[in-house]
Amino acid sequence: MGEERIVEIKTEELLKIAEEFKNKGYTYFSFMTAVDEKEKFSLCYRLSSLENKNSITIKVKIPRDNPVIDSLTSLWAGANWQEREVYDLFGIIFEGHPDLRRILLPEYWEGHPLRKDYQDERITKRPDFY
Amino acid sequence: MDIELPNNIILTKLEPFFRWALSHSIYMFPFGTACCGMELIAVNAARYDLMRFGVIPRSTPRQADLMTVAGTITEKMAPLVKRLYEQMATPKYVIAIGSCAISGGPYHYDTYSVVKGVDKIIQVDVYIPGCPPRPEAIIHGFMELQEKVRKGK
Numbered sequence: 122m123g124e125e126r127i128v129e130i131k132t133e134e135l136l137k138i139a140e141e142f143k144n145k146g147y148t149y150f151s152f153m154t155a156v157d158e159k160e161k162f163s164l165c166y167r168l169s170s171l172e173n174k175n176s177i178t179i180k181v182k183i184p185r186d187n188p189v190i191d192s193l194t195s196l197w198a199g200a201n202w203q204e205r206e207v208y209d210l211f212g213i214i215f216e217g218h219p220d221l222r223r224i225l226l227p228e229y230w231e232g233h234p235l236r237k238d239y240q241d242e243r244i245t246k247r248p249d250f251y
Numbered sequence: 252m253d254i255e256l257p258n259n260i261i262l263t264k265l266e267p268f269f270r271w272a273l274s275h276s277i278y279m280f281p282f283g284t285a286c287c288g289m290e291l292i293a294v295n296a297a298r299y300d301l302m303r304f305g306v307i308p309r310s311t312p313r314q315a316d317l318m319t320v321a322g323t324i325t326e327k328m329a330p331l332v333k334r335l336y337e338q339m340a341t342p343k344y345v346i347a348i349g350s351c352a353i354s355g356g357p358y359h360y361d362t363y364s365v366v367k368g369v370d371k372i373i374q375v376d377v378y379i380p381g382c383p384p385r386p387e388a389i390i391h392g393f394m395e396l397q398e399k400v401r402k403g404k
């Protein structure tokens with residue numbers, strides 16, 4: 122509740138800052154996701170505090186040509202599948218993840234479809250009606 | 252023949268009789284993957300009661316005559332649909348319920364993961380359009396299938 126709080130941090134600090142927030146009472150890992158911003162990917166982590174009934178968002182920007190970031194599975198086991206999903210759809214590598222495989226798409230899939238530059242000949246383009 | 256038969260005896264050929272019997276005891280393998288699957292459940296429930304048409308759900312393809320594909324089929328699901336279809340004994344029929352199973356429906360354009368129609372992988376006998384089709388439409392589809400079974404494929 123209250124105003125929306127977003128913390129923007131650097132890539133290297135993620136593990137440290139996430140741990141600090143965890144010790145401050147933000148013990149609940151709500152979700153994480155990624156956004157393709159053309160030259161960078163931004164990752165959003167949503168942490169909630171069940172005692173204080175509030176949440177924060179941690180934002181990290183990582184470069185497109187080297188999409189590697191620390192995994193948060195050491196802090197929250199629930200981050201496991203969320204990070205696998207982001208890996209599956211965006212191709213972001215989580216270092217320290219115990220089992221980084223595709224989770225939604227079949228194993229044989231090539232490419233990461235939620236990237237803006239993803240190409241696939243099976244996609245039918247929507248005709249321009251308007 | 253000029254023998255007078257009592258009127259509780261009907262003469263017919265074996266083949267049409269078999270088809271007539273099958274058309275009124277279709278064992279259905281209900282394969283529902285998305286919202287249309289819910290509609291298929293509604294058709295089977297008390298209000299619409301598909302069982303009065305002789306359609307009995309079986310939860311294994313090996314005992315089924317009919318497979319109903321109700322819902323979105325993704326690329327990952329496609330091999331499983333094909334395998335389940337191949338496990339059914341002949342004669343076997345397929346009904347595609349909803350736009351997704353017919354053509355990919357709302358996911359036809361700009362999607363990477365949806366099969367654009369289940370007839371790309373298995374052959375389909377009756378198509379029931381709608382997103383989702385009303386239970387009445389689904390019942391109509393089943394009656395069309397019964398007609399098709401009676402006439403022979």
Ligand code: SF4
Pocket residue numbers: 285286287288321322323348349350351352356357381382383384
């Ligand atoms: S056709 Fe419509 S209702 Fe049916 S599964 Fe597809 S999206 Fe859902």
